[in-house]
């Protein structure tokens with residue numbers, strides 16, 4: 001559904017050069033749900049905007065839904081849906097009229113548009129608000145309307161740029177239920193960006209991690225966590241000397257940080273829940289008694305940390321609120 005090679009975007013403004021996207025290769029198969037994850041400014045939106053023909057690449061090429069982004073932008077636009085970060089719905093229009101207008105933009109006939117709008121109003125649970133103005137909707141309802149607008153022309157491929165940013169946890173979960181249901185019912189390919197590690201982890205079939213304009217990892221969340229982060233196991237002993245002996249035997253580490261408990265050994269182990277009893281048995285054979293043990297599965301933040309030495313969670317927390325979409329270049 002998407003193949004891109006060497007996709008690059010360099011912005012030049014006021015004497016400054018920003019290499020927003022650096023030679024990105026990617027491929028997405030029909031029917032996949034892929035999440036693009038990365039800190040603020042990593043280049044996710046710029047990549048999406050190139051793939052959706054909103055922005056011409058500086059160099060590189062991509063075929064999206066069978067059409068070349070450089071030579072057949074109209075073909076790409078006919079076949080895809082795009083929901084950007086800003087709300088696409090106008091303010092004083094009613095929800096149903098907004099959908100009808102969107103159908104007309106795509107050249108759909110009146111009857112077809114009305115039928116499709118009714119279908120989307122039902123599947124995205126907008127029935128209660130269909131005759132209300134967009135400005136009266138809650139954040140979650142607005143995002144559901146945005147998705148309905150992006151789907152009016154039955155695209156094969158839907159791009160969502162941070163669909164759940166700014167929503168409370170309940171609305172986020174509700175929005176996701178709708179996205180997952182829609183996909184199950186229609187098989188639409190979905191390519192989305194998100195800051196939420198837990199969303200990408202639980203819902204995406206594949207995660208692409210982007211940093212400083214480049215894709216630095218591309219796999220299932222489980223494979224990334226298993227190969228890059230590994231499970232975190234800690235073992236506590238009665239004495240620091242037992243801990244040091246145990247660490248040498250199983251290849252773990254006693255934290256050298258000030259204030260850290262020198263009786264605790266930390267090990268990063270793929271399949272840690274299975275490794276834990278193995279460690280305990282092997283240490284018992286050497287006369288070392290484990291007095292307490294913990295096991296924690298890795299998160300996508302551990303993966304990002306392993307790849308970059310930085311925490312995505314901390315960067316997201318420290319980041320400014322998302323700026324409005326920049327003007328088209």
Ligand SMILES: Nc1ncnc2c1ncn2[C@@H]1O[C@H](COP(=O)(O)OP(=O)(O)OP(=O)(O)O)[C@@H](O)[C@H]1O
Nearest residue numbers: 011013018020039040041042043044045046326329
């Ligand atoms: N029109 C533009 N002109 C100049 N620089 C731009 C423009 N659009 C984006 N950039 C810069 O390109 C880089 C990548 O931005 P982009 O919006 O793609 O990142 P992102 O990963 O989507 O971030 P966020 O998660 O905050 O949306 C940033 O340094 C940004 O400031």
